[in-house]
Amino acid sequence: MSLAVLSSRALFGLQVRPVQVEVHVGGGLPTFSIVGLPGAGVRESRERVRSALLSSGFEFPAGRITANLAPADLPKDSGRFDLPIALGVLLASGQVADVRGQAPDVRHYVLAGELSLTGSIVPADAALAIALSVARDDPEAVLIMAPASAAVAARVPGLRVLAASGLDEVVAHFSARLELPAAAPARDEPADEVSVPCLSDVRGQAAARRALELAAAGGHGLLMSGCPGVGKSMLARRLPGLLPPLSAEQALEVAAVHGLARSDPTVSRVPPFRAPHHGASMPALVGGGARPRPGEISLAHHGVLFLDELPEFGRQALEALREPLETGCVTIARAAGGCTFPARFQLVAAMNPCPCGWHGHPHPRRECHCTREVIARYRARISGPLLDRIDLHVGLGVEPAWMDAPPGEHSAQVRERVWAARRRQHARQGCLNAALDGAALDRHGDPGAEGRALLMRAASTWGWSARAARRTQRVARTLADLQERDRVEAGHMAQAIQYRSDVAA
Known part of the structure; x- marks a missing residue:
């Protein structure tokens, strides 16, 4: 031969x-x-x-x-x-x-x-x-x-x-002289709850804790704004502990992506959590290279991408997030052809209200000296289209008596409500509320005449785009699911509107 x-x-x-x-x-x-x-x-x-x-x-x-x-x-x-x-x-x-x-x-x-x-x-x-x-x-x-x-x-x-x-x-x-042995599967890494920080570690910040639960229940993006040290990063790192474990198929898919970055990926049911430094370049964030490798958004597939100090990221890198947030994938174009990486992640971001961090938060020994022009330039580093794609905007204030506050709910208690809300969504529409769009959103998330009037009035007052209004409607649907309601009511819409007004104002 x-x-x-x-x-x-x-x-x-x-x-x-x-x-x-x-x-x-x-x-x-x-x-x-x-x-x-x-x-x-x-x-x-x-x-x-x-x-x-x-x-x-x-x-x-x-x-x-x-x-x-x-x-x-x-x-x-x-x-x-x-x-x-x-x-x-x-x-x-x-x-x-x-x-x-x-x-x-x-x-x-x-x-x-x-x-x-x-x-x-x-x-x-x-x-x-x-x-x-x-x-x-x-x-x-x-x-x-x-x-x-x-x-x-x-x-x-x-x-x-x-x-x-x-x-x-x-x-x-x-040559039929030896039978090669069948490989035994490597043991998967167990979904260890102890390795994920517990939400009870966070004292105070009831509104932010509620927003985190809401984000987990509906798969919504979350932007937290507040002065340094109020607990933004602490809250973000506890989000994976509220999410359900990955399915066997999802765990393999995540491990396959991570296998392109290291030779021995572990298969874990714990949703991945990625927190790149704000100095990360656009290729590091979205992927690239002569031999294309996945970036942080793909390594966060089926998990959480946490961007701390959001305005400090490069403008080009932030704008590259817009398409993956909508499509759940990112395409790297090369002369030899394009390759597509999955990037269906949940975005959680944190920022200060101004460069010094103390604008709008009176403190007995700290005072903001940033001018209105400086604050405007700082906030303008995040484009309107990117803000539109983040469903929840919440402000965190200084709580001087936080040490005396009792521990909050344990992650296990919140997780039960989150999982129940997710089960309702999958049974009703086959996907999370964050993925609802078009006719499906109108069918399952109709807030009624009073709720629609509230939404239109809010959109007109704060100058929201149609995308921002639709995302607020999704949040209202999740609020109804957390309360085990079949229909979205005007009260749910009023609460959803409050989760966008802080940053817009």
Whole structure:
């Protein structure tokens, strides 16, 4: 057999695409060529494959070897193609045969792994993303990877994953001399409630605590404004403790995204919480790079993105959040093509009322000296369209007697109400209230004639856009759900309006 065809996977962002590895061994001067738009990491495979074959006790064919990675117009990088190329060389040169002396059937096998010079298989990046793609494309597929990668890939239900430590074990498997062991799934990280801070740690700030519960119940974005030290960050970090645990599918999806940032992602049912520094660039926030990597908004997928000191972020970075907040995904455009990362996160932001932080909050020893022009420039760093996309705006005031205040409700108590409200939403409309729009919002969130009049009067008074008014209507629907009401009433709309008037004023 002078031609062998095997299957592997190429990665572009989070998009995993099938790649056929075609290896031909023919006569002529000894050469080893890899074609099919290979990157630097793939071109270097020639030396790794050559050394791995010799170190494993196989012959390196003295002929013209051509490895084609199809489709040819798809960029390919990383050393994960070493294993299929090496096995292809052995198959094409007739060094691998089953007990009947025939070439083994490799049609349903997918191989991904970098080879060391000794012939051992090095764990591949993005093992979980590759496994999810393989399971989706071919229910009969068998994935072969290094033991560490195979343990990660085996978390995907219904996928058969085999673990191989070296090239010689893979050859022995296809020669029917050794059966590769099935990989045991790595243990998932438990949803440990102790690791998530409890809401009872926050003393006082009853209005902000209520806003946090409301945000958790409906999946709404939240902007907190207040002077330094009043508890904005403390409240934000307790939001994941109010959210329901991720489903098995969501946990795998989150782990696949995180697997692009680190080689050994943990699968956890706890919603992710990301809090980037305000000096983060736009690529760090939304993703990018020559080989696209997910940014903070994608790493917060199915979780919480907390932006502290919101006006201190770069204007370009903040404006890049507008599309993901609406669509739940972000597209990185490159000359070789665009790649899309999921970014369905819940935004929680915090800011001071002015650069010094004390405007509008009288303090016996601190006084705001910021002029109206300085305050206006500071607040103008956040554009109106971005503010429109944040459902809840709440102000936090100084509470001098906070030390004497009793501890607030435990997260477990609030969580029960939040989960009950979410169950009502999913049973009624199949999604959270924050995702309601169009006819569905009119059908499930109609506040009646009195409520509509209140909303129109508020929109006219504060100059709200249609988007801001619709988001207020969603908040009213969540308030009704927390009170276990089937219909939105005028009182719910009046409360919802108060959650936008502070910052707008």
